[in-house]
Amino acid sequence: xxxxxxxxxxxxxxxxxxxxxxxxxxxxxxxxxxxxxxxxxxxxxxxxxxxxxxxxxxxxxxxxxxxxxxxxxxxxxxxxxxxxxxxxxxxxxxxxxxxxxxxxxxxxxxxxxxxxxxxxxxxxxxxxxxxxxxxxxxxxxxxxxxxxxxxxxxxxxxxxxxxxxxxxxxxxxxxxxxxxxxxxxxxxxxxxxxxxxxxxxxxxxxxxxxxxxxxxxxxxxxxxxxxxxxxxxxxxxxxxxxxxxxxxxxxxxxxxxxxxxxxxxxxxxxxxxxxxxxxxxxxxxxxxxxxxxxxxxxxxxxxxxxxxxxxxxxxxxxxxxxxxxxxxxxxxxxxx
Numbered sequence: 001x002x003x004x005x006x007x008x009x010x011x012x013x014x015x016x017x018x019x020x021x022x023x024x025x026x027x028x029x030x031x032x033x034x035x036x037x038x039x040x041x042x043x044x045x046x047x048x049x050x051x052x053x054x055x056x057x058x059x060x061x062x063x064x065x066x067x068x069x070x071x072x073x074x075x076x077x078x079x080x081x082x083x084x085x086x087x088x089x090x091x092x093x094x095x096x097x098x099x100x101x102x103x104x105x106x107x108x109x110x111x112x113x114x115x116x117x118x119x120x121x122x123x124x125x126x127x128x129x130x131x132x133x134x135x136x137x138x139x140x141x142x143x144x145x146x147x148x149x150x151x152x153x154x155x156x157x158x159x160x161x162x163x164x165x166x167x168x169x170x171x172x173x174x175x176x177x178x179x180x181x182x183x184x185x186x187x188x189x190x191x192x193x194x195x196x197x198x199x200x201x202x203x204x205x206x207x208x209x210x211x212x213x214x215x216x217x218x219x220x221x222x223x224x225x226x227x228x229x230x231x232x233x234x235x236x237x238x239x240x241x242x243x244x245x246x247x248x249x250x251x252x253x254x255x256x257x258x259x260x261x262x263x264x265x266x267x268x269x270x271x272x273x274x275x276x277x278x279x280x281x282x283x284x285x286x287x288x289x290x291x292x293x294x295x296x297x298x299x300x301x302x303x304x305x306x307x308x309x310x311x312x313x314x315x316x317x318x319x320x321x322x323x324x325x326x327x328x329x330x331x332x333x334x335x336x
Contacts, residue, residue, distance in 0.1 A: 051104040055150040059214055060185050064154040067102040067146065075099050081111050084203040086172045086196055087179055090160045093203045094181050094194050101145045109138040114197060114204040119144070122191040122209030124180070124227035129207065141208070148210040151190050156183050161230055168232040173198065177232035178206060189215045 057065040076096055084093055093112060100108045109117075113132055119141050120129040132141045160181040163169045171177035175198035182193040195207035 054102065055146050057150045059151040059190065060153045060156075060187075061150045066149040066152040066154060066156055066183070067098065068154050069102075070095065070099045071102040073099045073102075075103070075105065075108050078111050082202045085201075086198055086203045087160070087163055087169055089203050090179060090181055090196055091158055093196060093205060094158060097145075097194070097205055097208075098149065101142060101149060104142070104146070106138045106142050109133075109142065112205055113138075114199045114206045117204070117206055117208075119208040119210070121211060122182070122193040123222070124195070124209075124230065125222075125225070126195075126207055126209075127222065132208075144210065144212050145208065147212065148190065148192055151214055152183055152185055152192065156185070158183055163231045165234055168234050171232040175199065179232075180230050189217070 054065075054067050054071055057063065076099075081096065086093075096112050097109075100106070100112070109132065117132040118126060118129040119132055121127050132138050134140070158181060160179070163172060163179060168177075172179045178195050178197045180193060180195055182191060184191050190211065191209065193207075193209035194205055195209075197204055197206040199206075
């Protein structure tokens with residue numbers, strides 16, 4: 001699935017040519033090595049009580065970047081955050097994380113991130129993943145998130161691919177499967193990806209994928225096992241789902257239906273006590289009767305010739321009384 005289908009981008013972690021998602025062969029590790037050594041531009045001296053100003057924008061974040069969009073918003077109350085579920089509140093959860101980043105409030109991270117939250121490059125295989133809360137309450141993670149967000153435009157679109165079919169949403173809602181949302185720069189070089197899960201009944205950010213330094217060009221995907229799907233895959237067990245199809249040209253008689261898990265495909269129905277079964281060369285679906293394999297009969301209405309019965313010439317003996325009455329079982333024709 002494409003992260004940014006309206007743009008000439010390749011799919012997020014599904015296409016090997018998309019550098020920001022499939023891993024890379026360029027020295028991206030150097031960006032992570034500099035995370036703790038390169039202070040954020042404009043940051044005050046350590047120990048300052050006041051929140052830091054927004055970082056300077058670069059690349060597509062000039063004149064205003066993504067964090068400008070959320071800098072004036074107040075964080076949601078904790079009592080509200082714990083009620084969020086997926087996929088309904090997926091975008092709201094990502095926005096809340098960016099509100100905290102814009103306001104430089106690391107103390108709110110634990111409310112929106114999972115207990116085992118990690119961050120690394122934007123690849124669903126989570127290469128180079130490291131804990132968000134690695135002894136610094138998330139400070140290194142938050143600094144990097146602010147720098148990466150400052151490279152994206154203020155009105156950049158947040159994409160959360162739809163979860164289809166709708167039944168797959170149950171996997172996300174009950175915490176069995178994750179879902180992904182992402183931002184992508186116009187040139188496809190910068191990707192900011194979020195893996196979302198349900199933990200303890202609440203929606204949480206479990207992984208954030210981003211490049212600490214903007215890639216200079218498209219990055220080749222890493223080899224190895226394919227990444228997991230972006231949205232849950234619904235796999236149906238055998239012998240379930242839609243009923244089997246009849247061969248073309250075969251029609252079922254009234255009261256006979258196809259049933260899943262029934263190799264014959266037919267069961268007796270009310271008004272069809274004989275339990276009629278289609279036979280080769282017998283499209284009416286009438287079953288041969290004992291002693292009369294070529295003359296199948298079915299219940300019929302008075303005054304009508306039942307399907308599958310050959311018209312009898314004048315002078316034939318009359319049929320036994322009740323043979324073809326409503327609801328009467330089918331009987332073979334008497335032969336002279």
